[in-house]
Amino acid sequence: MSNRILVVEDDIAIGNLIKMALSMNQYEYVISLDGQTALQNALSMQPDVIILDLGLPDMDGIDVIAKIRSWSNVPIIIVSARNEERDKISALDAGADDYVTKPFSVDELLARIRVAFRRIASDSQLDSKEAVFINGDLRIDYLANTVFKHDVIIHLTPIEYKLLVALSHHVGKVLTHNFLLKEVWQHVSQSDVASLRVFMATLRKKIEDDPAKPTIIQTHIRVGYRMLRYGDE
Numbered sequence: 001m002s003n004r005i006l007v008v009e010d011d012i013a014i015g016n017l018i019k020m021a022l023s024m025n026q027y028e029y030v031i032s033l034d035g036q037t038a039l040q041n042a043l044s045m046q047p048d049v050i051i052l053d054l055g056l057p058d059m060d061g062i063d064v065i066a067k068i069r070s071w072s073n074v075p076i077i078i079v080s081a082r083n084e085e086r087d088k089i090s091a092l093d094a095g096a097d098d099y100v101t102k103p104f105s106v107d108e109l110l111a112r113i114r115v116a117f118r119r120i121a122s123d124s125q126l127d128s129k130e131a132v133f134i135n136g137d138l139r140i141d142y143l144a145n146t147v148f149k150h151d152v153i154i155h156l157t158p159i160e161y162k163l164l165v166a167l168s169h170h171v172g173k174v175l176t177h178n179f180l181l182k183e184v185w186q187h188v189s190q191s192d193v194a195s196l197r198v199f200m201a202t203l204r205k206k207i208e209d210d211p212a213k214p215t216i217i218q219t220h221i222r223v224g225y226r227m228l229r230y231g232d233e
Contacts, residue, residue, distance in 0.1 A: 003117065005029045006047035008038040008064065009079070010057050014102070018051065018079075021106045027113070035059035042068055049116045051109075054080040054091065062094050069095035075116035079104060085222050089176050092223065097173045118229055119172035133168045136230030138207060138216060140168055149207055159184060160203045163196075167217065167227035176224040200225060 005022060009015040010033045022029045030045055032038035035056045042050065050068070054061030065076055078091045081102040088099045098112050133140040139148040145161060147154045156164065162184045167175060175183075177193050185192060200219075204211045218226045 003027050004045060004047045004049075005113070006032065006038065006041055006045065006050045008032045008035070008050065008052045008056065008061070010034060010053065010055075014053075014079075017106065018109070021110060025110060033057075035061070035064045038064055039067055042072070042074070047074060048120060049113060050074055050076045051113075052076055052078055052096070054078060054082055054087070062090055065091065065094040065096055075119065077109075077112050077116060079109065088220075088223055089178070092174050092176050093178060099174070115172055115229070118231070135168065135171060135216070135227070138230075140165065147207070154206050156203065156206060157199075159199050160206070163199060163203055164207070167225065171227045172229045174220050174224055174226045180224065 003026070005027050007015065007018050007022070007029055009018065009031065015031055015033075019029065019031065030041050030047070032041050035058050038050075038052070038056075041047075052061050052064060056064070061078065061080070068074065068076065075097045076095065078088075078096045078099045079102060080087070080091075080099070082088075083101045091099055097116065100109055100112060131141065131143045133142065137150050139151075140146075141148070142165070147156055147161065147164065163180065166180060166183045177196060180196060181192050184196075200217065201211075204214055204217055208214045208216055216228060218228050220226060
């Protein structure tokens, strides 16, 4: 597998910091300073991962995400000074996979990149029609609608099962409240977010070894949830 990364960043100082970090970790990279160039490079180089700033000089990063998502599922990691919840939710709903807020730790960014590459490697080994999903001690038999933990069957309600399946289909990716509500209930209402939290809490009690210290389903406060791939930081 290659390790090509497209970095879309118009701040020269931050771009140089990211370039240095990528070079020291043997990643190939191309830098784009604006959205249009980024879209051209995304088509021509077919990167494995994209690191994207939202505040670009010629177009909003959300529009860049939407255009890339029209032809590619490449992991997109947002690195942005926008730290409002609505900005994070908008980016994730548009199709971003992860969100890092400036100023950021280089070690954190590298960890997010490693997670993205592990997800790529995992996805490449799984056919979308695979009947069984395995993540550490968790196993989902999609054909039998059955869930196992430590090889013991776990009895889930229909909604708990739908939530778990949605998370497993996007393992490693943050799923917003809106996405999950549409996926499971087919509609979105702010009043339903409370119900989502309740179902997620009961699901955790059934699949986590210690629900107070979850290692399978990670909460992104006021944004959504992510299923961690076994071994991810």
